[in-house]
Amino acid sequence: MKTVYDVEPQRLIEATAEALEEDYEAVEMPDWAEYVKTGVHKERPPRQDNWWYLRSAAILRKIYKEGPLGTERLRTMYGGKHRRGHQTEHFAKASGKVVRSMLQQLEDAGLVEDTDGNGRRITPDGQSFLDGLSHHVAEETNE
Secondary structure, eight states: OOOGGGSOHHHHHHHHHHHHHHHOSSOOOOGGGGTOOSBTTOSSOOOOTTHHHHHHHHHHHHHHHHOSBOHHHHHHHTOEEEEETTEEEEEEOBOHHHHHHHHHHHHHTTSEEEOSSSOEEEOHHHHHHHHHHHHHHHHHHTO
16 A cells, blocks of 8 residues: 555645545635735735645645644745845745644644644544545556
């Protein structure tokens, strides 16, 4: 059986985003999400319609591989270069509200669980969910 480590990340994230959008009612894009930037280092909000589900799927995969992870570490992972005009650029973290909301939704869906002060880790249901999708993606691409 294939796992998250055996398949191409982009294909797995896209398949996970589709499954989250269709099957999990707890994971839903809030009304404010279409107007918000994903961090201070961005100039505009995301253009993709399903960006919330793609980022949630990417966060779920990161927690599977590197967990337990908290909001601050995920903010750092999704941060980027903040351009400040003529001044030199600096690193800026991603939006904490976006990351925290996604983590709370994944927790409500039963895919991740909170640890005592160490962030969130994948649940057995979340692990089997991602492993099943990995197996499906590997069959589609004949890996």
